[in-house]
Amino acid sequence: MCLAIPGKIVEISRDNADSALVDVVGVRRRIDLGLLQDDKPVAGDWVLIHVGFAMSKISEQDAFDQMNTLRALGEIEGAMQEVEGYGLENMN
Amino acid sequence: MRFVDEFREPELISRAAEEIRRLAGTERHYRLMEVCGGHTHAIYRFGLKDILPENIELIHGPGCPVCVLPMGRIDDGLSIAQQPDVIFAAFGDMMRVPGTQGSPLEHKARGMDVRIVYSPSDALKLARLNPDKQIMFFAIGFETTAPSTALTLMRAKAEGIGNFSVFCNHVTIIPAIRAILDSPDMRLDAFIGPGHVSTVIGCRPYEWIAKDQHKPIVVSGFEPLDMLQSIVMLLRQLRAGEAKVENQYKRVVPWEGNRAALRAMAEVFQLRPYFEWRGLGFISQSALRLNDKYAAWDAEQRFYVPGIRVTDPKAAQCGEVLKGVLKPHQCKLFGRECTPEHPIGALMVSSEGSCAAYHNYEHRKAAMATSLTSIA
Amino acid sequence: MAHGAGGKASRKLVEGLFAPLLFGSSPGPLGDAAHIDINGTRVALTTDSFVVKPLTFPGGSIGELAVNGTVNDLAVSGARAEALLVTYVLEAGLPTPVLEAEVRAMAKAAWDAGVRVAGGDTKVVEHGKADQMYVTTTGIGHLIPGITVDPRSVRVGDKILLSGPIGDHGITILLARGELDLEADLRSDTRSVLPLVETLIRAAGPGIRWMRDPTRGGAATSLNELARDCGLGMVLFEDQIPVRDTVRGACELLGLDPLHIANEGQFLAVVSPEYADAAINALSLAPGGGEAQVIGEVREQPVGTVLVTTRYGGSRIVDMLVGDPLPRIC
Numbered sequence: 013m014c015l016a017i018p019g020k021i022v023e024i025s026r027d028n029a030d031s032a033l034v035d036v037v038g039v040r041r042r043i044d045l046g047l048l049q050d051d052k053p054v055a056g057d058w059v060l061i062h063v064g065f066a067m068s069k070i071s072e073q074d075a076f077d078q079m080n081t082l083r084a085l086g087e088i089e090g091a092m093q094e095v096e097g098y099g100l101e102n103m104n
Numbered sequence: 105m106r107f108v109d110e111f112r113e114p115e116l117i118s119r120a121a122e123e124i125r126r127l128a129g130t131e132r133h134y135r136l137m138e139v140c141g142g143h144t145h146a147i148y149r150f151g152l153k154d155i156l157p158e159n160i161e162l163i164h165g166p167g168c169p170v171c172v173l174p175m176g177r178i179d180d181g182l183s184i185a186q187q188p189d190v191i192f193a194a195f196g197d198m199m200r201v202p203g204t205q206g207s208p209l210e211h212k213a214r215g216m217d218v219r220i221v222y223s224p225s226d227a228l229k230l231a232r233l234n235p236d237k238q239i240m241f242f243a244i245g246f247e248t249t250a251p252s253t254a255l256t257l258m259r260a261k262a263e264g265i266g267n268f269s270v271f272c273n274h275v276t277i278i279p280a281i282r283a284i285l286d287s288p289d290m291r292l293d294a295f296i297g298p299g300h301v302s303t304v305i306g307c308r309p310y311e312w313i314a315k316d317q318h319k320p321i322v323v324s325g326f327e328p329l330d331m332l333q334s335i336v337m338l339l340r341q342l343r344a345g346e347a348k349v350e351n352q353y354k355r356v357v358p359w360e361g362n363r364a365a366l367r368a369m370a371e372v373f374q375l376r377p378y379f380e381w382r383g384l385g386f387i388s389q390s391a392l393r394l395n396d397k398y399a400a401w402d403a404e405q406r407f408y409v410p411g412i413r414v415t416d417p418k419a420a421q422c423g424e425v426l427k428g429v430l431k432p433h434q435c436k437l438f439g440r441e442c443t444p445e446h447p448i449g450a451l452m453v454s455s456e457g458s459c460a461a462y463h464n465y466e467h468r469k470a471a472m473a474t475s476l477t478s479i480a
Numbered sequence: 481m482a483h484g485a486g487g488k489a490s491r492k493l494v495e496g497l498f499a500p501l502l503f504g505s506s507p508g509p510l511g512d513a514a515h516i517d518i519n520g521t522r523v524a525l526t527t528d529s530f531v532v533k534p535l536t537f538p539g540g541s542i543g544e545l546a547v548n549g550t551v552n553d554l555a556v557s558g559a560r561a562e563a564l565l566v567t568y569v570l571e572a573g574l575p576t577p578v579l580e581a582e583v584r585a586m587a588k589a590a591w592d593a594g595v596r597v598a599g600g601d602t603k604v605v606e607h608g609k610a611d612q613m614y615v616t617t618t619g620i621g622h623l624i625p626g627i628t629v630d631p632r633s634v635r636v637g638d639k640i641l642l643s644g645p646i647g648d649h650g651i652t653i654l655l656a657r658g659e660l661d662l663e664a665d666l667r668s669d670t671r672s673v674l675p676l677v678e679t680l681i682r683a684a685g686p687g688i689r690w691m692r693d694p695t696r697g698g699a700a701t702s703l704n705e706l707a708r709d710c711g712l713g714m715v716l717f718e719d720q721i722p723v724r725d726t727v728r729g730a731c732e733l734l735g736l737d738p739l740h741i742a743n744e745g746q747f748l749a750v751v752s753p754e755y756a757d758a759a760i761n762a763l764s765l766a767p768g769g770g771e772a773q774v775i776g777e778v779r780e781q782p783v784g785t786v787l788v789t790t791r792y793g794g795s796r797i798v799d800m801l802v803g804d805p806l807p808r809i810c
Contacts, residue, residue, distance in 0.1 A: 015142065015735045015808060015809055015810060016248070016300045016303075016326075017108075017732050017733050018106070018107035018108060036729040036730075036732065036733055037106070037725045037726065037728060037729030037732075038664055038665065038725050038726040038729055039662055039663070039664040039726050039729040039730045039733060040662070040663040040664065041661055041662050041663070041733065042661045044223075044225060044252070044255070046255045046364075046368075047251050047252070047255060047362060047364050047365045047368065048362075048364065049364045050362075050363055050364045058107060060300075060303065060356050061733075062248055062249065062252070062300060062809070063195075063222065063223045063224065063245075063249055063252050063809050064222060064223030064224075064225055064226070064252070064661065065223070065225075065251070065252040065255070067248070067300065067303045067304070067356075067362065067365070068303040068356050068357070068358065068362060070107055070355050070356055071354070071355045071356075072355075074354040074355035075107060075110070075355040077354070078329075078333070078352075078354065078355060079110060079116075081333070082116045082119070082120060082329055082333060083116065083119075085116075085119045085120055085122075085123045085336070108732070114790070114791040114792040117792040118792055118793075121792070121793075141810055142810060145810075148796055149796060150790065150794050150796075151789075151790060151793075151794025151795040151796050152794055154793055154794050154795055155792065155793050155794055168810065169810065170810060195807075195808065195809045195810075196734075196735070196806035196807040196808045196809070197806075197808045197809055197810050199806055200806070219659075220659075220806065220807065222660055222661075222734070222807055222809070223661075226659075226660075226661070245809070245810070249809065328792070328794070444799070445488055445489070454810070456810050464796075464797055464799050
C-alpha cells in the first residue's frame with residue numbers, strides 16, 4: 013500500500029482552494045488538497061501525493077536532519093569501536 | 105532537495121549497510137517483518153536483500169490490500185458491473201487479480217466496461233461525464249487510501265451526483281498486525297512499520313506492539329536509505345533490550361497522524377463487525393463500509409450482491425505465505441500451477457505480493473550467488 | 481488482449497501458434513525481419529501493424545509510426561528499406577481531413593526516411609470498428625554488407641548499447657489519452673534509426689552481434705528475448721540507462737518501470753568488447769545519437785535473464801511484460 017510520491021506545489025487553483033498543480037520532476041499533475049485542510053500548504057511547499065491527494069506536508073528540515081544522521085553513521089562507528097574495545101558494551 | 109534521489113545516495117547506503125552488519129554481528133538471527141506491501145516492493149526494487157547480512161531475515165507481512173481480498177469479493181464487484189450500463193472503475197492493481205470467472209481485464213476483453221483510474225476522484229469524474237451510466241468504484245486500500253475515498257464520497261453527496269457508488273473493501277492495518285502476533289506459528293523480533301498508513305493514523309496506534317508484545321517497531325519510509333536506517337534503529341533497540349515505537353519517516357509522518365483525514369473517514373465510514381481476509385480468516389472490526397448517511401452511494405446497497413464465499417483451491421497456501429509462515433517457494437503451487445501469467449492467488453499477481461516479488465526477483469537469483477560478488 | 485502488448489503473451493501466441501503452423505521448418509530464433517534468398521539475391525522483408533489511440537500525439541501520429549516502425553525493423557535486422565506497401569483499414573465515418581493528415585504525415589515520414597511507398601490497399605469497416613484507423617506497412621529492403629545479426633553469436637563479455645533515452649513514446653501516448661491528469665513536456669521519439677544503425681555498422685560492423693528496436697514491451701522485453709535466445713545473462717547498470725527526468729517522474733507517479741515502456745525511435749545493440757568503444761563514440765558524435773550509452777554487458781549468469789544492478793550493490797531481475805504496463809497505487 014502505498015505508492016506515494018513527493019511533489020512540489022506550483023500553484024493553488026484560483027477557483028478551488030482544494031485543488032493544486034504539483035510538479036514531480038517536470039511532470040505536472042492536478043491534485044486534491046482536501047485532506048490538508050488543517051494545515052493548508054502554499055505554493056513552494058512539498059507534499060506527499062497518493063492517489064491524487066496530498067496526504068502530508070514534507071518537512072525539509074526533517075529531511076536535512078535525517079541526511080545528517082545518516083552521514084554521521086560512519087563517524088559514530090569509529091567511536092563505538094573504541095568503546096567496545098574496553099568491553100563496556102553489552103552485546104545482547 | 106527532491107526528497108527521492110538524496111535517499112538513494114550510494115555512499116550513504118554503503119555506510120548504512122556497514123552499520124547494519126556491525127550491529128547484527130554473527131551470533132544472533134534476526135526476524136524482522138515489514139508489514140506494508142509497499143516495503144516488500146521496495147526491498148525487491150532496490151535489491152536491499154543483497155546488501156543485508158545473512159542473519160537478518162525479512163518476513164513479508166500482510167499489508168497488501170489486493171492480496172488479502174478474498175476471491176468472492178472480486179466476484180461480487182464484477183457481478184455488479186455485469187449489470188447493464190454499469191462502468192467498473194478500479195486502480196490498475198486490481199486489473200489482473202483473478203476472480204472465479206476471470207480478472208477485471210479478462211472481463212473487459214469479454215465486453216464489460218472496465219476503466220482504470222488513478223484516483224477515486226477520477227471515478228467521480230467518470231460519473232459526471234457519463235450521466236446515463238452507473239459508475240461503480242471498486243475501492244481497495246488500507247488507511248492510506250480510505251480518506252481519499254471518503255472525501256470523494258463527501259463531494260459526491262455535496263454535488264448530488266447520483267450515478268456514482270463505491271464497493272468498499274478498505275481494510276485497517278492494526279487488526280492485521282494483531283492477527284499476525286496472535287498466530288501461534290509466528291516468531292518475530294521486530295517490525296518495520298507502515299510508512300504511508302501512518303501519515304493518516306499516526307504512530308500511537310502501534311504503542312501496544314511495543315508495550316504489550318515487547319516488540320520494537322520503527323515507522324519507515326520507502327527509499328533505500330529509509331529502510332536501512334529503520335533496520336539500524338530496530339537493531340539498536342533489540343541489542344539494548346528495548347521495545348518502543350520510533351518514527352524514522354519524520355519528514356512525512358506526523359506522530360499524531362492527519363486529523364482531517366481521520367475526520368473524513370469518520371464522516372463516511374463505519375467499521376464492519378467482521379470481514380474475511382484471505383489467508384487470515386475472519387477478523388472483527390477490521391474493515392470499513394459506508395455508514396447510513398452514505399447508504400445511497402454504497403454499491404452493496406444499490407445493487408444486488410451474491411456474496412458467495414469462494415475458498416481458495418486446497419493446494420494454494422496463500423494464507424501461510426501472507427502470514428509469513430511459509431516462504432513463497434514453499435507453497436506447492438508456486439512456479440508450477442501458479443505463475444505471474446496464470447496466477448491462482450493475488451499474491452502472485454499484485455505488484456506487492458510476496459509470491460510475485462519472489463518469483464521475479466529471488467527465485468531465479470538462487471543459481472547466481474557467485475556472480476553477485478563480481479558485480480560490486 | 482494481453483497478447484498484443486508485446487510481452488510474454490504475445491511471444492506465446494507467435495511461438496505457439498503462428499510459428500509452427502506458418503513458418504514451417506524455419507530454424508533459429510525469430511528476428512525483426514525475414515531475410516530471404518530470391519535467385520541469389522538476398523532481400524529483407526518485414527511487416528507490422530499499427531494501432532494507436534489517440535491517432536495523433538506530441539511528436540507524431542500513426543502515419544509516422546507506420547513508416548518508421550517498419551524502416552526500423554529492417555534497419556535492426558541489418559537492412560536498408562527500399563520500399564513500403566501500406567494497408568489502411570478505415571472506420572466508416574472517419575472525417576476526411578483526419579485521413580488526409582495521416583496520409584500526409586506518412587508521405588513526409590517516408591521522404592525523411594528515404595523510402596518510397598510503392599503501393600497499398602484500403603478497406604472500410606463499419607463504424608465502431610478499427611478505432612478510426614489501423615495501418616499496416618510491409619517493407620522490403622536490401623541487406624547492408626558487412627553485418628550479420630544473430631543472437632546465437634552473442635558472447636560473454638559483449639557490451640549492450642542503447643541509442644538514447646527510453647520511455648518517451650509510451651509515456652507520451654499514456655498522457656495523450658487524457659485519462660490521467662498528468663501533463664508533461666514530452667514527445668514521442670518516433671524517427672528512423674537507419675542513419676544511426678548505418679553509423680554503427682561503419683564504425684563497428686564486424687563486432688555487431690545483435691540489434692533490436694524495443695517497441696511494445698520495452699527494452700526489458702527485447703533483452704529478455706535475447707537472453708532466452710542465447711542462453712546468457714543480460715546485466716544492466718541502472719544509473720547508465722538513459723531516461724529523461726519527465727519520463728522518470730511520470731513512471732514514479734504511476735508505478736511503472738521505464739524498461740517496460742514502448743519506444744519508437746531507439747535501438748539496442750550488442751557489440752563485441754573490441755568494437756564497443758568505437759561503436760559508442762561513433763554513435764554519440766552522430767546526429768541524434770548524443771545520448772547513446774553503454775548500459776550493460778553480457779554475462780554467463782543469470783542464464784536467460786535480465787538483471788539490473790545498482791551502484792550500491794543491490795540488484796533486481798526484470799522480466800518480460802505480462803500484458804500492458806498498468807499503473808498502480810500500491
